[in-house]
Amino acid sequence: GNSVTQMEGPVTLSEEAFLTINCTYTATGYPSLFWYVQYPGEGLQLLLKATKADDKGSNKGFEATYRKETTSFHLEKGSVQVSDSAVYFCALTPTGTASKLTFGTGTRLQVTL
Amino acid sequence: GAGVSQSPRYKVAKRGQDVALRCDPISGHVSLFWYQQALGQGPEFLTYFQNEAQLDKSGLPSDRFFAERPEGSVSTLKIQRTQQEDSAVYLCASSPRRVGNSPLHFGNGTRLTVT
Numbered sequence: 541g542n543s544v545t546q547m548e549g550p551v552t553l554s555e556e557a558f559l560t561i562n563c564t565y566t567a568t569g570y571p572s573l574f575w576y577v578q579y580p581g582e583g584l585q586l587l588l589k590a591t592k593a594d595d596k597g598s599n600k601g602f603e604a605t606y607r608k609e610t611t612s613f614h615l616e617k618g619s620v621q622v623s624d625s626a627v628y629f630c631a632l633t634p635t636g637t638a639s640k641l642t643f644g645t646g647t648r649l650q651v652t653l
Numbered sequence: 654g655a656g657v658s659q660s661p662r663y664k665v666a667k668r669g670q671d672v673a674l675r676c677d678p679i680s681g682h683v684s685l686f687w688y689q690q691a692l693g694q695g696p697e698f699l700t701y702f703q704n705e706a707q708l709d710k711s712g713l714p715s716d717r718f719f720a721e722r723p724e725g726s727v728s729t730l731k732i733q734r735t736q737q738e739d740s741a742v743y744l745c746a747s748s749p750r751r752v753g754n755s756p757l758h759f760g761n762g763t764r765l766t767v768t
Contacts, residue, residue, distance in 0.1 A: 544695075574756075583657070584696070584744070584759040629695050640686070640709065641757065643695030 542567045546630045546644035553620055553651050561615040561647045563604075563630035571632040573597075573606055573613040574641070578627045587615075587628070620651045655679065657760035659745050665766045666735045674730045674763045678747030685728050686757060687720055688744040696744055702728060735767045 547562040565571065575587040575597070588597035590606035590613065597604050602617045613630060630644040658677040666672050678685050684703055688696035689712075698712040704725035713720070717736075722728040732739055742764045746757035 581761075583761040584746075584757075586756040589756070631695075640698050640701060641688075641696070643697070645693070645695045 542571070542632060542634060542642045544630050544632055544642055544644035546628075546647055549627075549646070549648040551647060551649050553649070555622055555651055555653055556619045557651075559615070559617040559620045559624075559649065561628055561630075561649070563613045563615065563644060565611050565613065565630075565632050567611075567632055567634060567642075570608075570635045572635065573604070574631045574633075575602070575604055575613070575615050576629040576631060576643075578629065578646075580626070584629065620649070622651045622653060625649055625651045657745055657747055657758050659743075659760035659763050661763060662761065663764050663766075665768060668736060668767055669734055671731065671733045672735055672765065674732075674743050674765070676728045676730070676745030676747075676760060678726065678728070678745070679749075679758055680726075682747035682749050682758070683725075684748040684750065685722060686746045686748075687728070687730050688746065689714075690742040690744055690762070692741070699730070699743075732765075735765075737767050740765055740767045 543566045545564050572591045574589045576584045577587045588599040590597040593608035595606045604615045627646045627648045629646045631641045660675045687699040690696040700720045701709040702722040717733045719731045742762040744762045746759045748755050
């Protein structure tokens with residue numbers, strides 16, 4: 541079946557540090573890949589997505605590239621801010637299906653001044 | 654505009670009680686999903702509606718879980734004879750399209766605690 545594995549948290553960084561959150565997946569065919577973010581007290585929000593190999597999703601300074609050869613979709617940001625503190629979820633949907641997401645367990649990011 | 658609304662925000666139930674969780678999706682959204690998120694885990698799929706039709710209920714953990722969307726808008730997730738392992742946040746999400754990769758819009762969830 542489909543599965544998503546992401547690095548365990550919490551990840552604690554100083555403001556302006558470089559961020560990487562690793563995500564790898566197992567799926568048949570060509571899934572679509574997503575990063576969702578959950579800010580404190582809020583619902584899950586789509587951060588970025590990529591629907592085919594070598595696509596790069598980007599939003600709010602975050603980027604992730606769909607790497608089929610390594611089955612990865614690592615999240616990166618060059619300079620984090622305190623406001624980026626949240627829980628980040630990597631997820632996938634199988635190609636051609638409704639948006640039935642399979643999520644990773646989430647990675648909590650804490651950014652300090 | 655209004656997002657996905659879930660109520661109640663918090664629910665405490667004694668073991669064995671029945672509970673009903675409500676989801677108001679974004680107006681006009683065709684697809685509606687329920688997910689269960691245990692503490693420290695990612696959300697797990699429970700069930701999917703396209704309008705009023707329940708097309709996939711493969712994620713419902715037992716026959717104590719039942720979901721409906723009779724008029725293709727508001728949905729209710731019912732859990733009968735609650736057990737402690739049912740304690741989790743229940744998330745509802747809606748999407749404007751039937752299939753494909755249109756993003757889901759999530760509500761803030763209902764946190765269910767079974768004592």
